[in-house]
Amino acid sequence: MxxxxxxxxxxxxxxxxxxxxxxxxxLGERPEGRRGGDQPxxxxxxxxxxxxxxxxxxxxxxxxxxxxxxxxxxxxxxxxxxxxxxxxxxxxxxxxxxxxxxGGPAAANxxxxxxxxxxxxxxxxxxxxxxxxxxxxxxxxxxxxxxxxxxxxxxxxxxxxxxxxxxxxxxxLHQHQPPKALPPAAPRHQAAPAHAAAGLSHASAADxxxxxxxxxxxxxxxxxxxxxxxxxxxxxxxxxxxxxxxxxxxxxxxxxxxxxxxxxxxxxxxxxxxxxxxxxxxxxxxxxxxxxxxxxxxxxxxxxxxxxxxxxxxxxxxxxxxxxxxxxxxxxxxxxxxxxxxxxxxxxxxxxxxxxxxxxxxxxxxxxxxxxxxxxxxxxxxxxxxxxxxxxxxxxxxxxxxxxxxxxxxxxxxxxxxxxxxxxxxNEEAADSERVIGELEKELNDTKVKLHHSRVKELGRQKRLEMELSQFQHQTKKAIDEKNTEIRALQKEITARSTQLESIRSSICRRKEGCPTPFPPPPQFPLRGDMGDTSPVGGEALDVAGEGGMASARLRPTGSVEVLMPMMHKESRRGGRHISGANRYANRLSYQPPRVDESDGTSLPSFGARGRRNGGSREENGEGEDIDKRVSEYFDQPGRQHLKILLCRLSRGTYLYATHRVKFRVDRYGSLQGRHPSTGDWLPIDDFVEQMWEASGSSGASGGIGSAPTYQSAAASDMMRGEEGGREY
Known part of the structure; x- marks a missing residue:
């Protein structure tokens, strides 16, 4: 209305x-039968x-x-x-x-x-x-x-x-009366009243x-x-x-x-x-x-x-x-x-x-x-x-x-x-006062001109900031959509490769005796929505994404790992882009000969770098000084205090850095290290802070500092890391 x-x-x-x-x-309202809104x-x-x-x-x-x-x-x-x-x-x-x-005659003289x-x-x-x-x-x-x-x-x-x-x-006149369109002629007695009305309107304007x-x-x-x-x-x-x-x-x-x-x-x-x-x-x-x-x-x-x-x-x-x-x-x-x-x-x-x-x-x-x-x-x-x-x-x-x-x-x-x-x-005092008044008037005029220029600059700056904000929002939205598309494509590729590996494993098991029963394909992790239970039914789980529990991998007997490692290297040579992931996966597992469990006599795989018995860091074994004190002292140093507002302590050695859950430790040499939330690698604290700060510039679904803390994106990143390293779920 x-x-x-x-x-x-x-x-x-x-x-x-x-x-x-x-x-x-x-204004601009038409008579009966008008079309469009009431716009002037x-x-x-x-x-x-x-x-x-x-x-x-x-x-x-x-x-x-x-x-x-x-x-x-x-x-x-x-x-x-x-x-x-x-x-x-x-x-x-x-x-x-x-x-x-x-004054007398003397004065007269x-x-x-x-x-x-x-x-x-x-x-x-x-x-x-x-x-x-x-x-x-x-x-x-x-x-x-x-x-x-x-x-x-x-x-x-x-x-x-x-x-x-x-x-x-x-x-x-040019809008409502196009000169080239000529309809059939109308009677003169109909045109006369309107013509007179137009003449009266123009006469009123002339008056x-x-x-x-x-x-x-x-x-x-x-x-x-x-x-x-x-x-x-x-x-x-x-x-x-x-x-x-x-x-x-x-x-x-x-x-x-x-x-x-x-x-x-x-x-x-x-x-x-x-x-x-x-x-x-x-x-x-x-x-x-x-x-x-x-x-x-x-x-x-x-x-x-x-x-x-x-x-x-x-x-x-x-x-x-x-x-x-x-x-x-x-x-x-x-x-x-x-x-x-x-x-x-x-x-x-x-x-x-x-x-x-x-x-x-x-x-x-x-x-x-x-x-x-x-x-x-x-x-x-x-x-x-x-x-x-x-x-x-x-x-x-x-x-x-x-x-x-x-x-x-x-x-x-x-x-x-x-x-x-x-x-x-x-007279000189009056001239000085006039000069002072002139100077004051000149200063007043200069002040008015400066105020006008400052207002014009402020308006221009506000307009420029609004335009930059709109462009940044558009670019961010576009980047998020592109990352979501890439993640979906990677999920499809992971599913296809897991199916292919499962078929290869089944064929190998049919040919070779004593091969363990193949596992079902990994579950699908949606981008949006709640995740289901991805924990295995039985067996021992290996945490590969940090303390967050984003994904888990099932540990299989030694024969399974020995059979699958050449296959993963073969797949990496074919694709040309999974070699570094496979090497990183092998280094992180630090595979050793199987050890015999004294309870039932079964053989279980041993992971030296991850277990306490084979010698981890002093902080993981519960030794050394307080890790929270070391982290607080590091971020209290000059030049790093602005990063302290990004930290939120969750437990001993575990923090929420921006929107990512990270963990800190003290290695055997007494140096403070941080675990990268995307790659899972332990980095020196300076390199860790530098990479996290650089990652804050690219926000989106890929897991940057500016992205929202969604478990779906973390699970997808774990799936990609497992696929690159040749890991099976």
């Missing part, structure tokens, strides 16, 4: 969209995914722009506070100079010495006003840049939406596109901001001209001009507060822009519904209309009209953006010209300061009697120099 809410959540839609999907029906159309799924990706990209861009704008505004606020403090400090120094100028100080204050206040105006212009430029970026983003979203709509419609175009921000707002920037620059030019005119008319009015400029600076500080309010309004506009983004999402949902309706209408048209070629031509014509309209709108937006760029370049050129004019004014002020110092030197030579006033003026100049040094120190 298809669930609309899960489908909508899967494609990134909101719960409200999921509800609308459940009310309209499942692939083109529609791709459209929803691309739409969600576009919305996420837009939200990320808006968040980045908002953060950048917030940091810029915070920096501007700090700069405005610094300028306010500087203006207050300059105003306090101006008041001190005024109080010092009211030395008024010329203060003229340079007032000029410096006027220049500082003029610079303060210039910085305030520049701050206002920068805030306006930042606002214009933000709106321009929003226009670019909205234009990109509009283009992607149109491409998705047209691409989905074209894909559905949606038109509404998106109309929802773009109005260009009048940008024009208004541009006009405000121009007015502020005109005001700055007018103030500069006014100051130049006043200075040209009467140089003595410079103090009054300085006071006026100070008042204007204070007013400009108040204007910065208004700028802060305007910044808050800009933040509200950003919130409104986010609301517009939500509206666009709703419109995208509506477009999704329109696409669903259009798809159903197209399916109905394919089932009911006969004249498919005419309808296809009309739909292509409608598509071309929509593309032309969209291209014309996009071209108009591009032209408007190009005009904005040209205007911004013109404003930058005008700012460069203003900076040149300001540099010229500064040069004029420096020249005026030089003339004032020359006049002060002449006054000092003529008015020697006013020594006290000159001394007082020197003290004031010293204080002014100290204040200037303090201002320079504060």
């Amino acid at each position: 298809h669930q609309p809410h899960r489908a909508a959540a899967r494609f990134g839609a909101s719960p409200r969209i999921a509800g609308s999907v459940s009310e309209r029906g499942v 159309d692939d083109n529609l799924i791709e459209f929803e995914q691309k739409l969600a990706q576009v919305v996420d990209d837009y939200e990320g861009l808006m968040s980045l722009q908002h953060n950048h704008h917030s940091l810029t505004l915070a920096h501007k606020d700090k700069r405005v506070e610094y300028l306010e403090q500087r203006a207050k400090r300059l105003q306090a120094e101006l008041e001190q100079l005024r109080r010092g100028g009211q 030395g008024a010329g010495s203060f003229h340079g100080g007032h000029e410096d204050l006027a220049e500082a206040e003029a610079g303060l006003m210039e910085e305030s105006v520049q701050l206002l212009l920068e805030s306006r430029d930042a606002e214009i840049d933000l709106l321009t970026q929003q226009l670019h983003t909205k234009q990109k979203i509009l283009e992607e939406l149109k491409n998705l709509i047209h691409g989905t419609a074209a894909a559905q 949606q596109v038109e509404s998106l175009v109309q929802s773009l921000p109005d260009m009048h707002e940008v024009e208004r901001l541009r006009k405000e920037v121009g007015d502020l620059r005109d005001l700055l030019v007018a103030k500069d001209r006014q100051l130049a005119a006043v200075t040209a008319v009467d140089p003595n009015l410079s103090e009054v001009c300085a006071v006026q400029l100070g008042v204007q600076a204070i007013s400009m500080v108040q204007n910065t507060m208004e700028l802060k309010n305007q910044i808050r309004t800009l933040e509200t506009r950003i919130e409104q822009t986010e609301c517009c983004l939500n509206e666009w999402r709703n419109k995208a949902d509506q477009l999704e519904g329109v696409c669903d309706a259009k798809r159903r209408e197209l399916i109905d048209i394919t089932r009911t209309l006969a004249d498919r070629d005419q309808e296809l031509a009309s739909l292509y014509q409608l598509k071309q009209d929509l593309e032309r309209e969209a291209n014309s709108q996009i071209q108009s937006l591009k032209d408007a953006l190009a005009g904005e760029c040209r205007h911004v370049k013109e404003l930058e050129a005008a700012m460069v010209e203003k900076e040149g004019q300001l540099s010229e004014l500064r040069n004029q002020v420096l020249q005026r300061d030089q003339t004032i110092t020359e006049l002060q030197e002449e006054v000092a030579r003529l008015e020697i009697r006013e020594a006290e006033a000159n001394k007082r003026a020197d003290n004031l100049e010293h204080q002014l120099i100290q204040a200037t040094k303090n201002l320079e120190k504060i």
Whole structure:
């Protein structure tokens, strides 16, 4: 049963969209008589995914722009506070100079010495006003840049939406309306309603596109901001001209001009507060822009519904209309009209953006010209300061009697120099703080880039590990199947050879007198399932596979062994691959002349290497040191501690190594040995560990370290070893 809410959540839609999907029906659901499951159309799924990706990209861009704008505004606020403090400090120094100028006739005679100080204050206040105006212009430029970026983003979203709509419609038309298949013509009165429905669906899509175009921000707002920037620059030019005119008319009015400029600076500080309010309004506009983004999402949902309706209408048209070629031509014509309209709108937006760029370049050129004019004014002020110092030197030579006033003026100049040094120190501290902020921002960006790269590498590594795991599982399964096939083939070959040997033995016994009665053929050991009882009915059993008891061999009288040994060597010469097995079998048995049992006088075979009476190892005879202590000391050595977790003690000298039951002993020379679970050979402990570790790389039914501990595989390996050595069961 298809669930609309899960489908909508899967494609990134909101719960409200999921509800609308459940009310309209499942996406891609056909009318009565549809075939197949309730699966959404692939083109529609791709459209929803691309739409969600576009919305996420837009939200990320808006968040980045908002953060950048917030940091810029915070920096501007700090700069405005610094300028306010500087203006207050300059105003306090101006008041001190005024109080010092009211000190009597001596101060009046030395008024010329203060003229340079007032000029410096006027220049500082003029610079303060210039910085305030520049701050206002920068805030306006930042606002214009933000709106321009929003226009670019909205234009990109509009283009992607149109491409998705047209691409989905074209894909559905090519899918449901093959142009070459021409069924018999249908009556015109049946085709008209469906054609009208298709036209209405495309008209609704065109209306949606038109509404998106109309929802773009109005260009009048940008024009208004541009006009405000121009007015502020005109005001700055007018103030500069006014100051130049006043200075040209009467140089003595410079103090009054300085006071006026100070008042204007204070007013400009108040204007910065208004700028802060305007910044808050800009933040509200950003919130409104986010609301517009939500509206666009709703419109995208509506477009999704329109696409669903259009798809159903197209399916109905394919089932009911006969004249498919005419309808296809009309739909292509409608598509071309929509593309032309969209291209014309996009071209108009591009032209408007190009005009904005040209205007911004013109404003930058005008700012460069203003900076040149300001540099010229500064040069004029420096020249005026030089003339004032020359006049002060002449006054000092003529008015020697006013020594006290000159001394007082020197003290004031010293204080002014100290204040200037303090201002320079504060400026250096501000520059250091700005540099530190820039370094922190750079480190933050580098950290984000490194985090992204690490996430991409982690995803790639996880994907690679999953692929390697699947390949390893497939190879392991294939190897297990191959080993099982080989084991079955070996079982069949063993059965055939045992039957052949039994027939040969029977024929020999018929020809030779005194031959013992032949034994029945060995039992079959299945690969899977429980094993039956393989122990002999009577007689003595010889353990050939270790302490596990995987298989047993019956010991027969001496004559039987003497007769069968040449036959086994003959079989090994024929096959060419059983010679080493036969030799190993003969060496392990260590056959000796028969001994007579004192109880009943019967002759029994004697196996020297396996029996205690003929001298085995000290550990098998119960002599020597504790074998478990030697094994523990060996695996506790550095470099072998990781192998100790594979051991599990079962009894004295018997352990479970991984999934195999093995046994350890101390030979007559005091060396520790281990018995290989596959071959049954006693090996030095180092060789034993090395072979077991190498065997752990090939897991499967052949008896490797990684295989499961099944008695069937062990029994099969014992059967193979017995067949290779010429042993009879």
